[in-house]
Amino acid sequence: MTSTFDTRDHADAPRRLDGLRAEALMDEDLAAIDEDLGHHYDGDQYDRSERAALRRVAGLSTELEDVTEVEYRQLRLERVVLVGVWTDGTLEEAENSMAELAALAETAGSQVLDGVIQRRDKPDAATYIGSGKAKELRDIVAATGADTVVCDGELTPGQLIHLEDVVKVKVVDRTALILDIFAQHAKSREGKAQVSLAQMQYMLPRLRGWGQSLSRQMGGGGSGSSGGGMATRGPGETKIETDRRRIREKMAKLRKEIAEMKKGRDTKRQERKRHQVPSVAIAGYTNAGKSSLLNRLTGAGVLVENALFATLDPTVRRAQTPSGRLYTLADTVGFVRHLPHHLVEAFRSTMEEVADADLILHVVDGSHPEPETQLAAVREVIVSVEAQNVPEIVVINKADAADPHVLQRLLRREPHAIVVSARTGLGMKELLQLIDDELPRPAIEVQVLVPYTQGALVSRVHAEGELISTEHTAEGTLLRAKVKAELAAELEAFSVALTSRG
Secondary structure, X not given: OOOOOOHHHHHHXXXXXXXXXXXXXXXXXXXXXXXXXXXXXXXXXXXXXXHHOEEEOOOOOOOOOOHHHHHHOOOOOEEEEEEEEEOOOOHHHHHHHHXXXXXXXXXXXXXXXXXXXXXXXXXXXXXXXOHHHHHHHHHHXXXXXXXXXXXXXXXXXXXXXXXXXXXXXXEEEHHHHHHHHHHHHOOOHHHHHHHHHHHHHHHHHHOOOOHHHHOEOOOOOOOOOOOOOOOOOOOOOEHHHHHHHHHHHHHHHHHXXXXXXXXXXXXXXXXXXXXXXXXXXXEEEOOOOHHHHHHHHHOOOOOOOOOOOOOOOOEEEXXXXXXXXXXXXXXXXXXXXXXXXXXXXXXXXXXXXXXXXOEEEEEEEOOOOOHHXXXXXXXXHHHHOOOOOOOEEEEEEOHHHOOHXXXXXXXXXXXXXXXXXXXOOOOHHHHHHHHHHHOOOOOEEEEEEEOHHHHHHHHHHHHHOEEEEEEEOOOOEEEEEEEOHHHHHHHHHHEOOOOOOO
């Protein structure tokens, strides 16, 4: 799949770039290596250069075949080249990560022209891919006409600046790309505030001053003369310091707003708990089919889109088990590998729907080449919001498009899993029964004779408890049911001796 070529092949570079074939760029000129080593070039040296080469990742281009298609796009698409550093795992895993980055770039509205990966022990501290590779990347950018480079990792402020200085176009890292997607998709006031906070947290250490923007403002007031004077000769505050101060002030304001909105969310959650309605949270990797599953289970009519992060604002719907028990079903934001920690923090209040649930439906895309990696990434976030002790059902979705061998592998690995297709309805009946079995059941058995004037209590027994038997008598409704402690206390005044089950 990969190969290396020396400087004599550089004349053919445009042709190779147009073909987008999986080829590698060497980081040293082979002739120079021969000269340095006294022409004793052996296999080990070749292996080293092969390992360090930039490998072209095939099949990433989303360049439009027909230019007229551009007319249907609202905005001019950014033309991007992707670059990744492969530090561990197999080449296939590295290429899958790059394919996911390409999908993220497309979701953000970009046009992927090319993609390269480099094998390194760790990213270069200065330019992420090393100074030699950065220059080769600059040549690829120039040849493709790209205006942005997207890196498959979170870059330090220094790496970002140094790489931009070499490639001469805008450089964006994976974190900034995900933040941009979230900003495009957030619809609710809370979602927008959470994304804004995460963006500011990311931006704060990466502010970069240019030219006159770094000139100093005048210090504290003095004689008022334009030439300065006493009390005006201090350094004052630089433009970049002013920007940082303003960002911090905005962040403090946003945190306060999010805390206020969190109170409202907590109140609603407490109200559901007070009424003893069990809750189920749908969690999973982005684009695994969570919203489609919610629609199948509740008929909610939630937006379903084949795109990453189509759902950002949590949706809570009422649903019913086959036995008639009511419960709530919450659709949550999709997770992704290396989800920026700024986002995890900013969306913590939203993700509490998962932590406070009685059951998690962990949806995984069965048609994905690496579903196990998706499972691990989601569980990492579940642990970060302290929801690891909530019972979990692994729902392997998209069975209609999945490889049967992959489904078997997942079922062997995940003992508490079920295979479904939200698109075709396959396995939905079994999933509903599984939810019914897994939801916490009321523990206290009561037998009560409720007067007909207390119809609200009878309704609560139906909604919150498990009805064993019901009988209408002259004095009222004779109920035998299992209920939770709070409702049992309210029914105690109408209690009658338990009869045998017969």
